[in-house]
Amino acid sequence: MTATEETPVRRRRSDATKAAILDAARERFIAEGYEGATIRGIAADAHIDPAMVMRYFGSKEKLFALAASYDLHLPDFTTLPRERLGESIMRHLLNLWESDRTLVALLRTAVSNEEAAAERVREIWSGQVLTGLGKLFGDDRELAARRAGLVVTQLLGVVLCRYVLRLPPVVDLEPEEIVAWVGPTVQRYLTAGEP
Amino acid sequence: MTATEETPVRRRRSDATKAAILDAARERFIAEGYEGATIRGIAADAHIDPAMVMRYFGSKEKLFALAASYDLHLPDFTTLPRERLGESIMRHLLNLWESDRTLVALLRTAVSNEEAAAERVREIWSGQVLTGLGKLFGDDRELAARRAGLVVTQLLGVVLCRYVLRLPPVVDLEPEEIVAWVGPTVQRYLTAGEP
DNA sequence: ATCCTACGTCAACAACCGTTGACTCTCGGG
DNA sequence: CCCGAGAGTCAACGGTTGTTGACGTAGGAT
Numbered sequence: 001m002t003a004t005e006e007t008p009v010r011r012r013r014s015d016a017t018k019a020a021i022l023d024a025a026r027e028r029f030i031a032e033g034y035e036g037a038t039i040r041g042i043a044a045d046a047h048i049d050p051a052m053v054m055r056y057f058g059s060k061e062k063l064f065a066l067a068a069s070y071d072l073h074l075p076d077f078t079t080l081p082r083e084r085l086g087e088s089i090m091r092h093l094l095n096l097w098e099s100d101r102t103l104v105a106l107l108r109t110a111v112s113n114e115e116a117a118a119e120r121v122r123e124i125w126s127g128q129v130l131t132g133l134g135k136l137f138g139d140d141r142e143l144a145a146r147r148a149g150l151v152v153t154q155l156l157g158v159v160l161c162r163y164v165l166r167l168p169p170v171v172d173l174e175p176e177e178i179v180a181w182v183g184p185t186v187q188r189y190l191t192a193g194e195p
Numbered sequence: 196m197t198a199t200e201e202t203p204v205r206r207r208r209s210d211a212t213k214a215a216i217l218d219a220a221r222e223r224f225i226a227e228g229y230e231g232a233t234i235r236g237i238a239a240d241a242h243i244d245p246a247m248v249m250r251y252f253g254s255k256e257k258l259f260a261l262a263a264s265y266d267l268h269l270p271d272f273t274t275l276p277r278e279r280l281g282e283s284i285m286r287h288l289l290n291l292w293e294s295d296r297t298l299v300a301l302l303r304t305a306v307s308n309e310e311a312a313a314e315r316v317r318e319i320w321s322g323q324v325l326t327g328l329g330k331l332f333g334d335d336r337e338l339a340a341r342r343a344g345l346v347v348t349q350l351l352g353v354v355l356c357r358y359v360l361r362l363p364p365v366v367d368l369e370p371e372e373i374v375a376w377v378g379p380t381v382q383r384y385l386t387a388g389e390p
Numbered sequence: 391a392t393c394c395t396a397c398g399t400c401a402a403c404a405a406c407c408g409t410t411g412a413c414t415c416t417c418g419g420g
Numbered sequence: 421c422c423c424g425a426g427a428g429t430c431a432a433c434g435g436t437t438g439t440t441g442a443c444g445t446a447g448g449a450t
Contacts, residue, residue, distance in 0.1 A: 055398090122363070152356055153349070157348040160355055161351055162348075165306075165313055166313070170344040182345070208427065212428090246429075247428065396448105398446095402440085404438100404440105407434105409435105411432090411433100412429105420421100
């Protein structure tokens with residue numbers, strides 16, 4: 001058992017290095033996508049040997065999995081006023097994306113790396129968004145899935161055009177302009193009757 | 196001038212090979228993106244040596260440029276009934292995407308290859324879509340750009356979720372369901388008053 | 391002071407990439 | 421028949437990638 005105080009949380013010297021690697025990995029994955037980012041480049045940013053990355057994270061794929069794990073921090077939809085749902089969601093996510101580009105990295109990678117990260121995006125959106133919206137539709141899972149899918153269609157479209165492709169007309173829009181224009185779309189997908 | 200009949204169009208034996216390479220390149224770029232697709236793989240699909248690809252197309256980038264050129268074949272918007280514009284556009288593009296995945300390849304590449312092909316996507320959407328829609332708004336270019344941007348946001352979102360990420364709820368939708376749900380969104384972005 | 395463990399470095403591996411130049415084969419025109 | 425040009429092959433190059441194992445080293449518990 002070799003006790004050494006037996007504290008369950010034991011500050012290891014390597015924790016700082018691990019964190020530095022993870023930070024560097026996030027930046028590189030955001031900037032260059034999964035294929036483009038290299039272990040060597042990440043290691044250089046963290047001022048460390050590439051072998052350390054392998055030692056602590058096992059493989060590039062596992063490193064990405066940890067660097068790209070993400071929580072959308074979606075609010076509890078049932079507490080929001082039902083008629084302003086679309087607006088609220090749009091504003092919440094826009095705030096998130098403007099300050100944190102992790103999601104952009106995920107999207108980049110999901111598009112370029114096929115199955116590896118596409119599955120992860122599916123987890124986030126089908127998981128977090130779907131289960132979050134599920135409460136709104138009670139037990140009708142089919143309906144919830146369909147409407148959540150449409151919502152995701154519009155939301156990810158904004159991310160793609162604004163942050164990845166950087167289409168000028170979309171980049172030029174003010175955040176509140178986007179909320180005003182796109183919010184009603186989300187609202188309609190959520191609450192409007194079948195067309 | 197070394198005449199040899201001097202016919203302007205002269206069937207060369209290599210034309211078939213060139214076409215085979217281009218076909219294989221399209222498929223590979225669609226399936227694996229720019230970085231993922233390899234000259235060796237493309238050459239194998241075309242049943243020839245990788246060196247032939249270089250001989251005929253010069254470089255991987257030039258090959259991609261030829262393989263990924265694309266025309267959306269947008270209809271003349273001014274001839275469509277104004278109140279069914281969104282529906283028409285959505286149906287037109289959906290038909291296109293269901294049968295031809297070149298656009299998906301472009302999107303993949305634009306994301307993984309950063310500036311090289313992102314510029315190409317901007318050309319297509321800011322060019323073809325913007326100038327197509329420009330006729331609807333007369334001389335107000337600012338307005339046309341903003342509305343076209345919003346439209347592209349929704350349209351590319353559908354492409355992304357349905358064909359690239361393959362989110363189950365979006366894949367399961369019938370084309371006409373998408374037209375019925377998303378068409379009105381496009382319509383609103385085009386014709387509704389400022390929010 | 392000493393030892394053991396964890397931290398970190400270094401050099402190399404095997405695989406794969408785009409690209410190149412020299413080579414052979416195949417034809418069609420003189 | 422010849423022969424030269426185009427079609428196609430082959431092997432190799434220089435470079436980069438993820439990954440590995442052997443090697444040194446610092447630091448805290450004993």
